[in-house]
Structure formats: C-alpha cells, structure tokens
Amino acid sequence: VITSVCLNPALDVTHHVPRVDWTEVNRPGSVHTRPGGKGLNVARTLHALGVDVLAMGLSGGVTGAGVEAALAGLGLPAVFTRVSGETRRTFTVVDGASGAAAGFHEPGPRLSSEEFAEFCVKYEKALDGSAAVALSGSLPPGLPASAYATLIEMASAAGVPAVLDAHGEALLRGAAAGPAVVKPNLAELESLTGQPLPVGRGDGLSAVADAARRLLRAGAHAVVASLGADGLLAVTPEGCWRAEPPAAVTGNPTGAGDAVTAGLVQGLAHGWPWEERLRHAVALGTSAVAAPVAGEFSQDEYQRVLAAATVSRDGGR
Amino acid sequence: VITSVCLNPALDVTHHVPRVDWTEVNRPGSVHTRPGGKGLNVARTLHALGVDVLAMGLSGGVTGAGVEAALAGLGLPAVFTRVSGETRRTFTVVDGASGAAAGFHEPGPRLSSEEFAEFCVKYEKALDGSAAVALSGSLPPGLPASAYATLIEMASAAGVPAVLDAHGEALLRGAAAGPAVVKPNLAELESLTGQPLPVGRGDGLSAVADAARRLLRAGAHAVVASLGADGLLAVTPEGCWRAEPPAAVTGNPTGAGDAVTAGLVQGLAHGWPWEERLRHAVALGTSAVAAPVAGEFSQDEYQRVLAAATVSRDGGR
Numbered sequence: 001v002i003t004s005v006c007l008n009p010a011l012d013v014t015h016h017v018p019r020v021d022w023t024e025v026n027r028p029g030s031v032h033t034r035p036g037g038k039g040l041n042v043a044r045t046l047h048a049l050g051v052d053v054l055a056m057g058l059s060g061g062v063t064g065a066g067v068e069a070a071l072a073g074l075g076l077p078a079v080f081t082r083v084s085g086e087t088r089r090t091f092t093v094v095d096g097a098s099g100a101a102a103g104f105h106e107p108g109p110r111l112s113s114e115e116f117a118e119f120c121v122k123y124e125k126a127l128d129g130s131a132a133v134a135l136s137g138s139l140p141p142g143l144p145a146s147a148y149a150t151l152i153e154m155a156s157a158a159g160v161p162a163v164l165d166a167h168g169e170a171l172l173r174g175a176a177a178g179p180a181v182v183k184p185n186l187a188e189l190e191s192l193t194g195q196p197l198p199v200g201r202g203d204g205l206s207a208v209a210d211a212a213r214r215l216l217r218a219g220a221h222a223v224v225a226s227l228g229a230d231g232l233l234a235v236t237p238e239g240c241w242r243a244e245p246p247a248a249v250t251g252n253p254t255g256a257g258d259a260v261t262a263g264l265v266q267g268l269a270h271g272w273p274w275e276e277r278l279r280h281a282v283a284l285g286t287s288a289v290a291a292p293v294a295g296e297f298s299q300d301e302y303q304r305v306l307a308a309a310t311v312s313r314d315g316g317r
Numbered sequence: 318v319i320t321s322v323c324l325n326p327a328l329d330v331t332h333h334v335p336r337v338d339w340t341e342v343n344r345p346g347s348v349h350t351r352p353g354g355k356g357l358n359v360a361r362t363l364h365a366l367g368v369d370v371l372a373m374g375l376s377g378g379v380t381g382a383g384v385e386a387a388l389a390g391l392g393l394p395a396v397f398t399r400v401s402g403e404t405r406r407t408f409t410v411v412d413g414a415s416g417a418a419a420g421f422h423e424p425g426p427r428l429s430s431e432e433f434a435e436f437c438v439k440y441e442k443a444l445d446g447s448a449a450v451a452l453s454g455s456l457p458p459g460l461p462a463s464a465y466a467t468l469i470e471m472a473s474a475a476g477v478p479a480v481l482d483a484h485g486e487a488l489l490r491g492a493a494a495g496p497a498v499v500k501p502n503l504a505e506l507e508s509l510t511g512q513p514l515p516v517g518r519g520d521g522l523s524a525v526a527d528a529a530r531r532l533l534r535a536g537a538h539a540v541v542a543s544l545g546a547d548g549l550l551a552v553t554p555e556g557c558w559r560a561e562p563p564a565a566v567t568g569n570p571t572g573a574g575d576a577v578t579a580g581l582v583q584g585l586a587h588g589w590p591w592e593e594r595l596r597h598a599v600a601l602g603t604s605a606v607a608a609p610v611a612g613e614f615s616q617d618e619y620q621r622v623l624a625a626a627t628v629s630r631d632g633g634r
Contacts, residue, residue: 022339
C-alpha cells in the first residue's frame with residue numbers, strides 16, 4: 001500500500017458557465033464536485049493507475065462528510081480523523097467564452113493539537129504495511145510548521161520512505177527530517193531563495209539546481225523540481241537528471257504537480273531507477289495537464305509522453 | 318404556526334474577496350454559509366420577527382444535510398423530506414474593491430413524483446394547525462408547473478390561506494388555484510405580459526396594476542407587486558394601495574422580496590387590514606436591503622421605515 005496524506009482536504013466544486021457575467025447571477029451549465037486537496041489528488045492518480053493506495057486525512061462538518069462520501073463513491077480506501085471544524089471548499093468558475101478560470105479557495109478548519117495527535121495514532125498504524133508515503137499540500141490553520149517533519153520522522157522510524165510536497169517553512173522543516181524526496185515547484189523554490197528563477201536555457205536551470213541543493217543540504221535525500229511545461233529537474237547525491245516532455249501541452253495545469261508526486265512515490269515504493277521514475281512522473285504530469293480535471297490524467301496522453309519524453313543525465317549542470 | 322415551503326432550498330455560500338482576480342486563485346477573506354432559497358429566507362425573516370414558523374422542504378445529499386444542520390443551528394423548526402438528488406448550492410463572490418457581486422446558482426436536484434408525494438403527506442399534516450402558508454421560489458427540475466396549485470388546493474381544503482411567490486407557468490397555474498395573495502415582482506409581471514413595465518410616475522403604475530389584474534382574473538384573491546426601491550402596489554377586489562419607503566436604501570436587494578413575502582404572510586395569518594400589512598411588508602423589504610445578508614433585516618431600519626413609509630389608497634389608478 002502507498003499511503004497518501006492530505007491534512008487539508010477540500011471539496012472541489014467547479015462551475016462551467018457559457019459566458020460569465022461577473023456582476024450578475026449566472027446559471028452554470030454544468031457542476032462538478034470532487035474530493036480535492038493535493039494529497040487526495042495524489043491518491044486519486046495512484047488509484048487510477050491501479051495502485052493499492054490509502055488516503056488519510058482530517059475531515060470536518062458536512063463538507064468533510066461530502067469529501068468522504070465522494071472518495072467512497074470512487075472506491076478509494078480512506079481513513080479520516082473527524083475534526084470539529086468544517087472542511088474547506090474550493091470553488092472554480094470556468095468561463096466558456098474566454099476559457100479563463102477564477103478560483104476561490106477557502107481556508108481550512110483550525111485544528112487542535114488533540115486532533116492532530118488523534119490523526120498521528122491512525123497514521124502510525126497505517127505506516128505498518130505501507131511501502132511509501134506521500135505528504136502533500138498546505139497545512140491547515142492551527143498546525144505547527146513542524147507537522148510534516150513529525151510525520152516524516154514517524155515514517156523513518158517505521159522504515160517507510162516519504163515524498164514531501166509542501167511550501168515555505170513546512171517544506172524547510174520537512175526537508176530537515178530527511179525525506180527520500182521533496183518535490184518543490186518553481187514558485188516554491190523562488191520563495192525559498194527569494195529570487196526569480198527563469199528556466200529558459202543554460203543559467204536558468206543551474207540556478208534551479210542551486211536552489212534545489214539548498215533542500216539537499218537541509219536534509220532531503222533527493223529533490224525533484226517540477227518546472228511546469230519544462231518538465232522535471234532531479235537533483236540527488238548521485239547527480240542530476242532532466243526529464244522533458246516532447247512538447248508543451250495545453251490544458252489545465254492544476255493538479256499536474258500532484259500527478260508528478262504520485263509518479264515519484266510509486267517509483268520510490270518500487271525502487272525504480274531515477275531515469276524510469278522521472279519518465280513516469282513527467283508523463284503523468286503532462287497527461288494530467290491534458291485532462292480537464294485535477295487528479296485525473298489521460299491514459300493515451302500518458303502512453304504517448306512516456307514513449308516520447310527525454311530523460312538526460314546531468315541536465316542541470 | 319406559519320408554514321413556509323421551500324421546494325428548492327439551497328446552501329448559500331458567500332465569499333468576500335478584497336480584490337478579485339477573475340483569472341487566478343483567490344483566497345476569500347471571509348466565508349459565510351447559510352440556508353437559502355426563497356422559502357427559507359421567508360422562514361428566517363419570520364423567525365427573526367419572533368413568529369412561530371415551520372420551514373418545510375426537500376433535502377438531498379450532504380448539501381441538504383448542511384442546510385438542515387444550519388437551520389437547526391438557528392433554532393428554526395423544519396421538516397424536510399429526504400430526496401435522492403443533491404440539494405443545490407449558490408455561490409456569491411463579493412469583490413471588495415468594486416462592490417460587485419457575481420452569483421453562481423446551481424440547478425436543483427431532479428425530483429421524482431414519489432418524492433413530491435412523500436412531501437405532500439408531511440405538508441398535509443403540517444397544514445393542520447397552520448394559520449397561513451407561504452409558497453416561494455422556483456420549482457426544482459422534475460416537478461410539474463402545477464405543483465404550487467396542488468399545494469394551494471390542499472391548503473384551501475384545510476382552510477389555510479396561502480401567499481404565493483413564483484414565476485412563469487408555476488405562478489399562473491398557482492394563481493388559478495385561488496391563493497389569498499400572490500406576490501410577483503416587476504420582472505415576473507413583465508414576463509407575464511411580455512411588455513417592459515417602467516414604474517416611474519402615472520402611466521407606469523397603471524400598467525403594473527393592469528398586469529396585476531391579470532393574476533386577479535386568473536384566480537388570485539389579491540396581488541401585491543414588489544417594485545424594488547419603488548415599494549409595493551397592492552391590487553385587490555376592494556381597491557389598490559401603494560406603499561412607498563421614505564427614500565431609496567442602498568445595499569443588497571437579494572432577499573428583499575422574501576422579506577416582503579414574510580410580512581404579507583404574517584399580516585394574512587393575523588388578518589391585519591391591508592394598510593397595516595403593506596406598511597409592515599414594505600418596511601421589512603426595505604430593511605432587508607440595508608442588511609448585508611439575504612434572509613436578514615435591520616431592526617433599526619425596520620422601525621425607521623415603518624414610521625416613515627407612506628401607504629396611500631388607490632395609488633395604482
């Protein structure tokens with residue numbers, strides 16, 4: 001089993017409106033509701049790949065009940081700790097005329113330390129029998145920035161390798177706890193260094209690699225930076241790899257990073273060599289962009305990119 | 318007890334965003350969730366007035382459970398029939414910079430005739446002991462346009478007078494069933510006549526009165542047209558009354574019509590004379606505009622408008 005942790009899940013609601021009037025009442029032509037939050041997107045991608053996955057998280061109120069019901073409807077095994085606050089919603093409006101999407105993301109419920117402790121008891125139980133664990137997404141209000149570090153230390157103690165996708169202080173503290181892989185995106189690396197990191201050619205990539213090395217020095221065993229349409233850059237003690245999709249894909253980039261995380265944790269669980277892991281992860285990320293909904297990917301596009309992606313060693317030097 | 322029926326309730330979610338970016342992810346500064354739909358707004362206004370009220374409706378899925386939980390939290394007595402579909406949501410995004418509000422209203426769940434029959438059994442039971450009934454809002458998909466007519470006939474058989482706030486075919490069919498009062502707004506009268514009805518002075522009002530008389534001829538015992546900031550026009554077999562607020566109030570007109578309906582059904586239940594009913598209703602409608610949230614009203618503003626509103630007989634001639 002691969003365990004995917006989502007401390008701040010969401011009910012994702014998407015309205016498709018033929019032509020939005022931003023000052024009036026609109027009647028959406030279609031409404032989609034699905035369990036969301038990065039950790040649940042990772043779990044859904046793994047589930048779609050046929051991987052034995054367990055989603056774990058915190059759930060509160062009727063919105064939390066909705067998230068749990070939606071996961072059950074997908075047949076995705078999940079263990080949730082009930083909390084007193086209300087699980088957040090994200091609301092996305094897609095304008096059919098312009099193609100633009102506006103997102104409105106509610107904050108999560110404030111958690112107590114007792115609620116997090118209750119989660120940890122269930123998490124420790126789940127680690128027994130997990131091949132790897134993915135820890136993804138923002139921390140809900142009330143949790144200390146060390147929350148992911150705590151979960152990584154518990155995983156290490158149980159001999160379970162972890163992939164971390166977080167940002168800011170939670171990422172830094174988490175990296176210090178020695179996860180097998182951290183997966184920042186460009187924005188996360190930029191906020192770490194305080195410098196813009198234009199990818200482009202040459203210098204750009206080496207600046208990204210330098211930023212990634214800060215996370216290695218902090219304690220992460222490997223860093224895989226996701227560069228959007230520019231693919232992945234892996235920086236490990238054994239060297240650097242660059243994975244590039246054959247061509248930029250247009251679509252919805254939301255959730256593409258989560259598909260990359262899913263690919264990385266699957267490769268970690270199976271002990272695949274880096275080249276294979278990265279080819280799988282970049283194909284998942286690219287095929288997620290081609291799918292209309294976060295947490296889903298196009299199987300055809302996955303196969304196409306898997307065959308056509310280039311993975312080159314030392315690309316970041 | 319006054320019974321307020323809401324066949325198509327909603328969970329109303331409002332996001333306040335300091336400055337909306339319509340092409341990006343926004344983080345709402347505050348999130349408000351409340352039970353909505355016109356019939357529940359009427360019930361909440363009556364409840365706030367200290368009136369003994371029973372809300373009745375249809376509720377489905379986790380969103381319906383959320384609506385029921387929110388009413389219970391307000392201490393508002395409610396009897397819901399559970400249905401297999403999912404209760405709808407409305408999302409409103411208020412842009413702090415421009416003050417503009419965008420609304421996104423989901424369609425309601427599709428109802429089966431068995432579900433409506435189950436509701437009718439509970440409704441018939443509730444009529445026994447009701448002083449009056451308010452029937453407000455859109456019909457959910459799957460219900461025939463005669464649904465309100467059916468409920469008005471059941472109320473008549475039980476000796477309970479009804480106020481109807483509906484539109485289109487449901488309004489026409491409902492009026493034919495002989496409710497004590499129908500409360501169309503200008504847009505509803507316009508869609509009935511197929512003609513624009515500018516209020517203004519003189520001719521404008523008499524055109525509104527003519528449109529209202531069509532509903533009298535259809536079978537309604539009285540018609541109270543709500544004219545927005547221009548107040549109310551009542552057309553009854555005993556004559557016409559015009560109720561005007563002292564001055565236009567700026568604020569949120571959503572739910573003002575529901576506050577008027579609440580005032581009208583309360584006056585009907587108590588048998589108040591038309592002048593008193595209309596003064597109460599126009600003060601509630603105006604004070605609802607001054608309140609930031611649909612289904613609520615400002616007590617101070619209510620008292621102020623009640624004292625200052627003018628109600629004149631034969632104003633519509």
